Amino acid sequence: MTHSLHRRGSVESLRNDYVLLFTPAARINHEGSHEKLREIVEIIAEAGPTNIGSYEIRNIYDGATIEDIRDNLYKAAVPRVRCCFSDRDKVMQVLRKVKENDYGISVTVSGLTDEVLKMADELGMRPHSINLSLGVWGRTERLPDKAVMEIVSMCGHGMLAKSLVEKQADLVRRGRKTVREAAEELARPCTCGIVNVDRAVEILERYLAQGDLESSCGAPGED
């Protein structure tokens, strides 16, 4: 599925937002891929991801460590590694090493198309296929406002609730949390670990400064 494809926001907001997916193909090359993915997790850890998660044990903002993620890959019949970065140089470092080691595992990068293609060119890669986002169709008038959408669309599986965004924004507004603490809470429900916390901080700061992100549902629940 395409859980990193439909991230909303301006070009400027998306500029430092990269999602990397390392995916063996079920029944084609997934057998024997566990060790390769363990090595790939170590390469990612060395670069320093903004977030990383797994279907098996959640993400690094929800109690898992990168070592936990690496050591639990064996639990999946078809293991997968998902992570995001806020720094182009780190992405280049990871991709360069993965290419050198020639693991034969499929790699996708979600980000600004022109930028990702430029990076691939610099690394001497020949991109194979592209998944384009043609946007959201249908009853779009029912969607939350732009500020909420920019944050919740970072979890493509839809695990990040708009009410949680409003709740966390409210806690920041009342001085009960820092913006980063709020952003890290927003990253928890995204098991895959592709909510970019640095970008969530930027979005929260931008919209809170504008007086946006007012709660539309009473921001219920304990602090």
Add this chain to the structure above:
Amino acid sequence: MLIREELCTGCRRCIPYCPVGAILVEEPRRVYIDQDLCAECGTCLRMAGCPTDALFEPSEVYEKPRSVRKFFSDAMATHKETLLPGRGTEEVKTNDVTARVKRGQIGIAIEMGRPVLGAKMTDVEKVIMRLAELGIRLEGNNPLSHLLADPEKGTLQDWVKNERVISAIVEFAAPAERLEELLGAIRELAAEVDTVFSLDLITRFDDDGSIPVLPVLDRMGIHYRPNSKINLGLGRPLREE
């Protein structure tokens, strides 16, 4: 998901975590989960840290018909048939080795209910049926394929139809020359469904690195976002066809 009301203190901690707004309050303190709205994604159970363990997932969520909600909504659930987590296939993620979308073809994914609103399976069926009229067949590895009653007509099995999910992805490949026709049909469907869908278009790069579908999109006035997902071609064995 259910709440053991005898254990619930009414603290409401769980409410903001529900992506579909299914946790409701009957004043003054009764907190309950609307079973029609609940998508069985498990987020409240994993995230809220209920102080009295009042939230619980009954085993029925893994059995028909609630299992439809579970497998199409919980990112941590893996479909038994396809070995894939989530609601669709590996789409472009592994296209370099699966060649699911070949040269001269396009891949389209209609991600029903995404973002935020979720989808009723009746709306999903409406889309599959319209595509079936056009001779389109779902991707075989897509979990929806296992829920069809009649692949020729695109109908879903009856027990599936009343279910609601966070998203279900209608995926298929077609010859590239049909792109304009298919996008026209999808544009009509957008006016008929009672939810939203995110629309994906997969294509191979041309030998010169260009993206062959862009002229069609421009001609039809269909906007594509500046961000995309790119398969770098590092998978082996590489399928070039």
